[in-house]
Amino acid sequence: METIYLCIVIFLFVLAVFDLIVGVSNDAVNFLQSSVGAKAASFKTVLFIAGLGVFIGAALSNGMMDIARHGIYQPQHFYFAEIMCILLAVMLTDVVLLDVFNTMGMPTSTTVSMVFELLGGTFALALIKVQGSDTLGLGDLINTDKALSVIMAIFVSVAIAFFFGMLVQWLARVVFTFNYKKKMKYSIGIFGGIAVTSIIYFMLIKGLKDSSFMTPDNKQWIQDNTVMLIGFCFIFFTILMQVLHWLKINVFKVVVLLGTFALALAFAGNDLVNFIGVPLAGYSSFIDFTTNGAGSSPDGFLMSSLLGPAKTPWYFLFGAGVIMVYALCTSKKAHNVIKTSVDLARQDEGEENFGSTPIARTLVRLSMTMSNNISKVMPEGMKRWLDTRFRKDEAILADGAAFDLVRASVNLVLAGLLIALGTSLKLPLSTTYVTFMVAMGTSLADRAWGRDSAVFRITGVLSVIGGWFITAGAAFTICFFVAMIIHFGGTFAIIALIGLAIFSLIRSQVMYKKRKAKEKGNETIKQLMQSSNNAEILELLRKHTREELVKVLAFTEENLERTVTAFLHENLRGLRRSMGSVKFEKQLIKQMKRTGTLAMCRLDNNTVLEKGLYYYQGNDFASELVYSIGRLCEPCLEHIDNNFKPLDTIQKGEFSDVTEDIIYLLQVCRHKMENNDYESFENELRKANDLNGQLSHLKREELQRIQSQAGSIKVSMVYLTMIQEAQNVVTYTINLMKVSRKFQLME
Known part of the structure; x- marks a missing residue:
């Protein structure tokens, strides 16, 4: 004993x-x-x-x-x-x-x-x-x-x-x-x-x-x-x-x-x-x-x-x-x-x-x-x-x-x-x-x-x-x-x-250790705030912006897939998790904008006039991506939480296919931005136009179903919202890539 x-x-x-x-x-x-x-x-x-x-x-x-x-x-x-x-x-x-x-x-x-x-x-x-x-x-x-x-x-x-x-x-x-x-x-x-x-x-x-x-x-x-x-x-x-x-x-x-x-x-x-x-x-x-x-x-x-x-x-x-x-x-x-x-x-x-x-x-x-x-x-x-x-x-x-x-x-x-x-x-x-x-x-x-x-x-x-x-x-x-x-x-x-x-x-x-690894971007900001060389400040700001925007694209990719999958499978927990992620990401976006604005003040006037517009546009498009995921998730969550009828088989198949293509587009754009490589970007532009055309076609077909009263109005309303926000995700992603290219590469 x-x-x-x-x-x-x-x-x-x-x-x-x-x-x-x-x-x-x-x-x-x-x-x-x-x-x-x-x-x-x-x-x-x-x-x-x-x-x-x-x-x-x-x-x-x-x-x-x-x-x-x-x-x-x-x-x-x-x-x-x-x-x-x-x-x-x-x-x-x-x-x-x-x-x-x-x-x-x-x-x-x-x-x-x-x-x-x-x-x-x-x-x-x-x-x-x-x-x-x-x-x-x-x-x-x-x-x-x-x-x-x-x-x-x-x-x-x-x-x-x-x-x-x-x-x-x-x-x-x-x-x-x-x-x-x-x-x-x-x-x-x-x-x-x-x-x-x-x-x-x-x-x-x-x-x-x-x-x-x-x-x-x-x-x-x-x-x-x-x-x-x-x-x-x-x-x-x-x-x-x-x-x-x-x-x-x-x-x-x-x-x-x-x-x-x-x-x-x-x-x-x-x-x-x-x-x-x-x-x-x-x-x-x-x-x-x-x-x-x-x-x-x-x-x-x-x-x-x-x-x-x-x-x-x-x-x-x-x-x-x-x-x-x-x-x-x-x-x-x-x-x-x-x-x-x-x-x-x-x-x-x-x-x-x-x-x-x-x-x-x-x-x-x-x-x-x-x-x-x-x-x-x-x-x-x-x-x-x-x-x-x-x-x-x-x-x-x-x-x-x-x-x-x-x-x-x-x-x-x-x-x-x-x-x-x-x-x-x-x-x-x-x-x-x-x-x-x-x-x-x-x-x-x-x-x-x-x-x-x-x-x-x-x-x-x-x-x-x-x-x-x-x-x-x-x-x-x-x-x-x-x-x-x-x-x-x-x-x-x-x-x-x-x-x-x-x-x-x-x-x-x-x-x-994982959290500290995620916060490495803060070291870039610290270096930026302590530097007095304009060229060094611009390069550090570009690096910081790339890191932050890549995180936003990764968030969009992950939560678009989670939201759509959870909605199609009537997974209430998954939708709530996505909604919580959106709320948290909105706070990070506000913090990113605030930090970036303070960093922009360190640049000289000529650089701010030349690059500032592209920087702020990039932040705005990043915000819109997060808010689009929120606007997509919210009606889906409400629909499933109220136990309304799910999408029919045709709607599920249509939207699943186009969602896979959007996620692939997000992945390609994220890798390009991460590597600061915008060559052959025209391929992504063409792909985005094709996706928006597909989504417009799905919208027209759904409007025809409503006209013929072939399905539930509640289902049609949430489906049209999903299509619209998916289009927004595609559009804002491409716009984000355009202004990012101008901010990162143009002298």
Whole structure:
């Protein structure tokens, strides 16, 4: 029996390695977003500083894993087997759940996921224990106060971080303006002093509060002399930052890199419990059972030992630090999560990754109304003065930066202060929530959310916030059922769930690689936006346009065949799938047009006048192809959904034959466009004319059937629509090829 539980403990540590990797991938955004977004240093330098902070934070942590030992469940009422069941369910759920969020590029809270997984697993076992006991109640088994405090912290930290991020950044921008190098002769020393003092205070209160050298005496001394420490640090660092400024050293870069180190240190020191707390609780339970449980069965040995605190051996902390640094430097998914946060906070408009939602549109409309009302009562002189402080065209941005160093400094300093304040008030603020919402608040204050991008940014922010709540619900629900399955299924269920988790992780990795392969076109756009050579920009735009239009032709080919086949075979599911694909493709077309328009602005006037018309015509024909598939699919879906009579045999045969020819035409055109080879294009022109002639003939024959009342009117109506949209597909395909040839080949 001990062998089985030893294997479980070993597997918990194996899962802990994966959890450290996926957890760091998710939480890297907390301390890298500002420095990466502002290009405060090279990416390797930023990673080195963050990695140093992560390693020191992990190594100095004293390993107080109380939340995993007795924060949610009351271990004195649970047997060894039950505790191991809960802990295994938590780790299986956590690894898979965090990996899903990383794959989607959505930052979430590892603290929330662990707390609610523990709550879900404990609740499952508590229900079973309460049912079989006359003395125990749920209140005796579950510590619900911790979970409730985390839920409240979500609301509190989101609102506070966003508001103060907006307020402090507005004040900082009024002081420094976007052309900050001209406005910081003496103010930079005071700002640097406040910033570095705040960061030092943050490191002492939050980052190092549980470090091995932070004894109760040291903590008490810091608490008793806080005012003196802050005052001394402020005077010293104000003078130091002013001197550094006179020595031509960019103080904002110093603040950003120091803030990155501080947040990384705090993350590793305090969030380590989220990754290795559960395996260490399992290890401690196993040691207690094998040492003191002689003669007891796993189902009869109570785990009262978990009530006491535990010190983690240094080699566990050292190993965790090494793994976290490795994950930080190598994880592509970490870079993906950082990209989501940076894109939502960037100063320029660029390519938006999120769509528009009714809530976002309503919020933008309300904000505009409020802004207009404030503007009416504000004196004209003040409005003009404020406008001089917010001239975005004067922004000093590093090459490829999403925002400037002023905002990056405010992000890090304010996030650190709020987290330190929450810690001192014993509020369980989430590092993820605070850092993300501060970044969103500062970007709003910087007027980065213009009228053309605000609705997309708000949708993105709401999507991330929604993901946080989904994390809590999913963690609780999944872990609840996993714990139930393990409890009743025993060893067989454990093996099956482990296999399922491994399969899920492998599948997630494969899907992620496929998705990244599809996004390679974005690299072309990035190169294009960074280039200043007109000929290179035109060539890159041609390449990007080819890739996008080939995707549209592939979509048309696939969904035309699927729609027609599903309709002829009365396959409702296939038609719904096509309709869903059309809706998604419409969003991609909008994004393609927006990106292309931004790219066209990079060309010189002569090139735009010569090539611009062909480019925009190509986008329009691509849109029409997608909308034609939608107009074809919609009546077919309605017809089958209402169980109306199908097409007769003659109609099916006629349309099947012509559809095969249209799909072949689409395939040939797609290959020509993909290879940028438009030789012998006249053959496709002749084929298209023949197809349109065939379809016109089918239309005339169907009109004759209607005249003679030979069939159902409903069937005839949907059939005529199918013929018309098939003609549109042929026409728009040929027109797309014509303008693409002119855009790609003509000089």
